[in-house]
Amino acid sequence: MVLVAVHTGAGNIVNEENYKILCKKAATRGFDVLNSDDKSVIDAVETAIKCLENSGQTNAGYGSNLTFNGTIECEAGLMDNHGNFGSCACVNNLKNPISLARKICEKQSNLLNFGRVPPILVVGNGASQLAQEFGIETVDEKDLISEKAQITYNHYRRKITKYEHANLVRISPLDTVGAIAIDSHGNIASGCSSGGIILKLSGRVGQTAIYGAGCWSQKTDNQSLGAVTTGNGEYLIKTLFAREICSSLINCDLPSMRLYEVFKDKFLNSPFLPKNQEKYGGCLAVDYNCLENRGDLLFAHTTKTLCLGYKSSNQKFAKFITSSLPDYSQAGYNVIVGGISF
Template sequence: MPGIIAVHCGAGFHSQKFHHNYKNVCKTACKAGVDVLKNGGSAVDAVKAAVIVLEDDPLTNAGFGSNLTTDAEVECDASIMDGKTLTFGGCGAVKKVKNPISLAHMICVKQSEPLPLGLVPPTLLVGSGGLKYARSNGLKVVNSKKLISEKARRQFEKYKQLLEVKQCELLDTVGAVCIDDSGHVASACSSGGLILKVPGRVGQAALYGSGIWADSLDKSGASSVAVSTTGCGEHLIQTQLAREIANDVKNGSFPPSDLNRTMTEKFMKSDHLRDVKQKMGGALVLHANNKMEVSLLWGHSTETMILAFMKTSSDKPKVCSSDLWNRFFLTSENY
């Protein structure tokens, strides 16, 4: 079967003025992931490559160009999950690491490497510990100022003066889901967090079960699923939305209905968010049943969500600017 990768630039509000730019970076990210798959790389390698493209573009809120904390610094979160092994790697509130997804990938991969004296390798590293780990393993580390884009600086100055953060306009968390030609899945996400966030704050992009989920451990006897969520991190953490979606889609009978039900019952109507007036969340989902029939789904409660997807057998990606028309939006593509 052909491999498939899909990426998103977040669920939130994307100004119509920049839709073309968002679509272009999504297409470039898809191509990077597909190139990895065509060269024999795994789904994990492919989502890493795709997210690096998204992190390097100042338009997104991940890596270079991330939202600034109240101390005017960039602190990033990222994670990767390998559905083949169920291994997860995450990093949170990390400074100076050029591509946080590379750190999350390294943490994920190194969990399969035995340590002396029976020591247990980390699943999640934050702050200075994450930076030290990145340096010791040869990842690219830069001066903090090199991660601040002009756009991020302008936003910081504007909202610092207003003292009122419009979070719904600044949720360009990025992510990717992938299924490789062997039928295994992986997912990834990366985020600079909310603008004017408290230093040290860690969002869903770093946390197990909240930002991503991937499971293809038993692809011959059960369905496989990969999920990457986006939106307000606190909302996604309190509902553990990625894992809830994965479990319901994996064990359900009709993926579009299963995703719709989870987003409605376990997010929009969640008791954990009962006092939240504007619930901001979205998800990008790949599902493959044991006959290797694949569906790509996405849904969001925010005004917009921009994404792209591509098969290894295709010449170019397909791109979508998904808009909300006063209701929860859900759609799917079948392969």
């Protein structure tokens, strides 16, 4: 069994048809890579996310949200099922931040010279320098700012200026893109990439780059698990939500129900989060039984919508799903959960 699944962030849909085309394209590209002889689940995740980063339609890579100061600060993270994790943050000249996260992840198994421990998270200028050492493509920051991102920034910046002494401006929670890939041996990897929430403070790092918060992958003799999260980064960090999702699914007979419970108990009602505040979050998860060669592709969100695409060896073409909360007025308080067996 081979599967690649992607999502384009929890939040509002601007143009569903565009997201449909993009999700299917990214899932297909990742699947085709994974289906070739010499490629791995990490290759598939990187390929799928690079497709999303390059599109200009998502908040990742080209087209990322701008900071309050009007600059680009991207982040990305990637994890394999051996416990290796790599991430970068606050980078403004990488066309594909996920490629640097992948390289950092791969270097976790080997010490640096003089016995130094390799980094897990690299930020700012240090991340850009490391990317150049790895031969990863760098660009001018202005080449990462799409027309859509600039228009969105100008819109909200004017609102902030007009209402800076009143709490009247609401910012969209549209956030991270993510991907999960699993191969016929049960090897699994997950990754995510983001430009961060619109008008974020310069230097702010979201869940994408934080171990256990943005993505998680693990494998035992009989089960492979992966999760990628999206939404309010600070809340996802406080709850280490990607790891929490996978931990809850270990040896679980009813994964959809368990996912609903973990959103309720560990996110909406978490003792680590403020009460009576909107908690926007979403996830894509995979629960695979290695012995029976079957699994479940799961998704959940508390936002208005979540768009995802996937392709498996059981399908001729990639499929697309738009999940929406039935009561938009309760977004941030209710949870919708779905799943597909593969």
